[in-house]
Amino acid sequence: MDEYNRFVDWDKMDVTVQSQDAKELTCTEFQELKQLARQGYWAKNHSLRAKVYHKLISNIPCRTVTPDANVYRDIVVKIVGKRNSSSLPLPEFVDNSLVPTYCLNAEGIGAVRKIILCIANQFPDISFCPALPSVIALLLHYSKDEAECFEQVCRILACNDPSKRLIDQTFLAFESSCMTFGDLVNKYCQAAHKLMVAVSEDVLEVYSDWQRWLFGELPMVYIARVFDVFLVEGYKVLYRVALALLKFFHKVRAGQPMESDSIQQDIRAFVRDIAKSVSPERLLEKAFAIRLFSRKEIQLLQMANEKALQQKGITVKQKRQNVHLAVHAENFKSEIVSVKEMRDIWSWIPERFALCQPLLLFTTLEHGCSLSRFYSHSEGHEPTLLLIKTTAKEVCGAYLSTDWSERRRGGNKLSFFGTGECFVFRLQPEVERYEWVIIKHPELAATGSEPENHASPASSALSSGSVPPDPSDRLSPFLSARHFNLPSKTASMFMAGSSECIIIGGGDGQALYLDADLNHGRTSHCNTFNNQPLCSESFQISVLEVWGFRD
Numbered sequence: 001m002d003e004y005n006r007f008v009d010w011d012k013m014d015v016t017v018q019s020q021d022a023k024e025l026t027c028t029e030f031q032e033l034k035q036l037a038r039q040g041y042w043a044k045n046h047s048l049r050a051k052v053y054h055k056l057i058s059n060i061p062c063r064t065v066t067p068d069a070n071v072y073r074d075i076v077v078k079i080v081g082k083r084n085s086s087s088l089p090l091p092e093f094v095d096n097s098l099v100p101t102y103c104l105n106a107e108g109i110g111a112v113r114k115i116i117l118c119i120a121n122q123f124p125d126i127s128f129c130p131a132l133p134s135v136i137a138l139l140l141h142y143s144k145d146e147a148e149c150f151e152q153v154c155r156i157l158a159c160n161d162p163s164k165r166l167i168d169q170t171f172l173a174f175e176s177s178c179m180t181f182g183d184l185v186n187k188y189c190q191a192a193h194k195l196m197v198a199v200s201e202d203v204l205e206v207y208s209d210w211q212r213w214l215f216g217e218l219p220m221v222y223i224a225r226v227f228d229v230f231l232v233e234g235y236k237v238l239y240r241v242a243l244a245l246l247k248f249f250h251k252v253r254a255g256q257p258m259e260s261d262s263i264q265q266d267i268r269a270f271v272r273d274i275a276k277s278v279s280p281e282r283l284l285e286k287a288f289a290i291r292l293f294s295r296k297e298i299q300l301l302q303m304a305n306e307k308a309l310q311q312k313g314i315t316v317k318q319k320r321q322n323v324h325l326a327v328h329a330e331n332f333k334s335e336i337v338s339v340k341e342m343r344d345i346w347s348w349i350p351e352r353f354a355l356c357q358p359l360l361l362f363t364t365l366e367h368g369c370s371l372s373r374f375y376s377h378s379e380g381h382e383p384t385l386l387l388i389k390t391t392a393k394e395v396c397g398a399y400l401s402t403d404w405s406e407r408r409r410g411g412n413k414l415s416f417f418g419t420g421e422c423f424v425f426r427l428q429p430e431v432e433r434y435e436w437v438i439i440k441h442p443e444l445a446a447t448g449s450e451p452e453n454h455a456s457p458a459s460s461a462l463s464s465g466s467v468p469p470d471p472s473d474r475l476s477p478f479l480s481a482r483h484f485n486l487p488s489k490t491a492s493m494f495m496a497g498s499s500e501c502i503i504i505g506g507g508d509g510q511a512l513y514l515d516a517d518l519n520h521g522r523t524s525h526c527n528t529f530n531n532q533p534l535c536s537e538s539f540q541i542s543v544l545e546v547w548g549f550r551d
Contacts, residue, residue, distance in 0.1 A: 004050040007108030007140045013046075014221050025052050030232070037232045038284060043225055045120035057152045057232040057538045060166075066158040067122040071145035072115075076146070079117050087109030090133075091120040093169075097130040098216040100137045111146045112137050118150060124159055127316070128171035134215035134250045135167065138227055141220075165299070166233040172315045174211070176305035179351035182207040183237060186348060188243055188290055190433065192250035197347045204354070209264055210242045217271040225280045232271060236295050240287035241443060245271055247286060252277050281368075300371075308352030312551070335365060336389045341427050345385065348433055349399055350421055353383060356549035362542045369518040373498065374546065379405040381548040383421075386504070388521070389543045394535040395428035398504045398512060400495055407497035414501070418494035424504060424512055426534050434534065518544055 025042060027033060080088065086109065090099070094116065101109050110143040115136050118127070136153055143149035159166050168174040182204060185193050196203045214226060216314045232236045274283070293301070309315065327342045334342065346354055361384065362377035378384055382403040390394050399422060406417040425433045496503040502514040512534060514521045522538045 004047055004142055006145065007104050007111060007143070008046075009103050009105040009108075010071045010092075012103040012220075020504050021151065024048075025055070025210060032524065033227075033232050038231045038288065040225060040228065040281070043228060046142070049228070050129045052228075053139065053142050053231065054152070055149075057155050060155050060164070061161045062155050062158040062161050064407040067151070067154045069145075071122065072118055072147040072150040075121060076114060076118055079121055080114050083253055085114050088113040088117060090116060092108070093120070093126050093129050094132055095128060095130045097133050098212070099133040100216060100220075102137050102141065102220040104137060104140060108137075108140050111140055111149070115140075115146060115153065116151050117338050119153060119157070122154065126157070128174050129157075129167060131167055131215040133302055134223070137218075138223060141224075151365075152264070161300075166354040168211075170315075172306055175208075175309055175314065176302050177206070177317060178208040178210060179305040179309075180298065180302050181210045182351045183305075184239055184243060184298075185293070186350075188251070188292070189246050191254075192246045193347070195250055196263065197344060203302055203347050206264055206267070209267065211238070213242055213245055213267065213271045214238055217268050219272070219275060222280050222283060225284060227486065229284070232423070234295070236292065236298060239252070239298070240290055240292060241283065243290055243292075244283055244287035245274070248274070248278050248283070264457070281343070284299065304350075305352045308355060312355055314355075332358060334360070334545060334547075335363065336387045336395060336545055337427060341395075344427075344431065345399075345425070348423070348425065349383075349385075353549050358385070358551055359548040360545065362544075362546040364442040364518055364541070369519060369541075369544075371514075371516045374502075374518060374544075375404055375407075375497070378401060378546050378548075383549060385547040385549075387543075387545040387547065388535075388541055390521075390535060391427060391537065392536060392544045394426070394539065396426045396512070396535045397422065397463075398424045400504065402495060404495075404497055407495075410498075412498070414496050414498045414503070416494075416496045418505075420494065422494040426535055431444070432534075514541075514544075 025036070025048065027036065036042070041129055042052045079471045086106075090096075090113065099109075099112055104112070112133060116133060119132070119136075126132075132153075135156065136149065139144075139152050140149050143152065155170065156166050168177055185196075185207060193203070196206050200206050214223060218226070226237065246267075250269055253266065253270065269292055278286075290391045292298075325338060327346055332339050332342060337345070342358060346358075361381060362374055367373050367377060380403065383399060384404070385397065385399055387397040388396070401419045401421040407415045409415050409417065423433060425431075431494050500516050504512040504514075512521065519541055520539070521541055523534045523536070
């Protein structure tokens with residue numbers, strides 16, 4: 001332990017890390033390392049964790065020219081000079097981030113700033129990296145000297161494996177990760193997301209804090225356990241743990257009054273004091289219990305969000321767009337939903353489209369109750385939002401990810417298309433968003449003829465309830481096949497359209513069917529569990545609107 005205690009204040013450190021005899025780690029297989037990291041095999045021995053960190057970081061594939069310990073020794077005096085290390089100014093790219101002290105002694109606290117300045121000197125391409133101070137502070141606990149810590153951080157920053165994302169180093173990467181996290185919360189933490197929407201003026205601003213929860217607010221013993229797994233499994237672990245933190249926050253704080261005027265401050269305080277309610281083991285257990293998208297799918301979603309930001313010209317730090325600003329009260333007019341309700345819907349849609357403003361494409365009050373006119377006004381727009389108000393004052397709708405022109409692929413047959421980003425929702429009498437499912441009931445399309453006359457072979461197979469197992473390398477239908485130029489087989493069946501009807505597959509067994517005259521509709525809700533049905537099983541349409549997304 002003596003060679004790794006230079007920067008550690010042992011009075012602050014958990015005593016259990018000093019109580020175990022040193023062990024050796026001999027395994028090299030990924031699956032075994034993954035299990036050991038998750039179990040905390042090296043968490044209770046300081047020297048062992050230091051050696052494992054050194055081994056794992058040494059194996060990171062890096063650029064040919066990556067600064068090492070010798071570079072640090074050569075440049076530190078020139079860069080820092082005789083200035084007091086505790087007062088050294090931080091570079092702009094850390095964005096006034098917290099500089100955690102964790103269990104560092106005075107020398108260690110000063111060393112963090114020195115290493116940051118030397119990294120700024122060697123990595124001029126870093127433009128935004130708020131996680132860096134925390135990573136340096138953490139690794140200093142397990143380094144023999146400043147130069148060794150510098151080298152390890154440099155290897156993390158210089159990783160050149162395109163499949164191994166580690167730390168965001170540009171505002172574009174950081175902002176798209178915040179949007180991706182928002183998308184994941186929307187799907188996997190719906191109860192927490194509902195709370196965020198209710199109490200926050202800008203839910204995107206709340207989710208922009210997600211990395212700060214981990215690299216800033218989380219106590220030392222927790223972030224070290226997270227980092228153990230992060231070095232083995234990569235960036236996806238960070239999403240998992242942040243989602244788990246939000247789930248625990250909602251569980252512990254649900255129904256309680258806010259402790260401050262800001263939900264952001266409340267979450268930060270909860271994470272700082274997480275030891276009062278959740279152990280590190282329980283946090284990781286919760287994180288890995290989430291059936292998250294694959295790493296490949298998350299990378300594609302991140303790419304989509306980056307592309308949306310680039311198209312908006314958002315590549316450097318600027319004020320975030322408030323969700324409320326995307327739906328302008330003075331410019332928005334709907335006969336179905338209020339501005340507040342439209343903003344609620346906007347909080348459910350994928351983050352890359354939440355940057356856009358709603359644009360009315362079609363309304364039965366102006367364009368009449370014609371399915372052909374519905375198609376002609378909706379085609380060429382992707383995605384779209386369908387809103388329906390019934391004569392019984394029920395309000396429901398659907399977010400539709402794919403252009404309606406895709407229906408022509410099936411010729412005269414009822415053609416199924418769309419992606420797993422589709423969902424249906426209800427606003428009146430109560431608000432409910434339903435997770436997507438593949439359409440399994442194409443017989444809803446029967447309008448005086450047999451279902452098989454309308455259904456495509458693929459939809460007939462789905463109607464039996466048996467979905468062919470996806471190969472392990474197939475992408476989730478959650479992703480848009482067209483957006484990523486993927487083969488059409490990666491798309492799934494959530495929307496269907498013909499000259500006679502429209503079908504939209506929703507969640508928890510929900511499906512919505514509309515007649516060709518757009519006057520009448522019906523729903524299927526055979527597996528709603530505790531959810532209320534989307535709307536009446538059979539209903540008359542009072543008003544129908546289709547909205548697009550304007551840049």
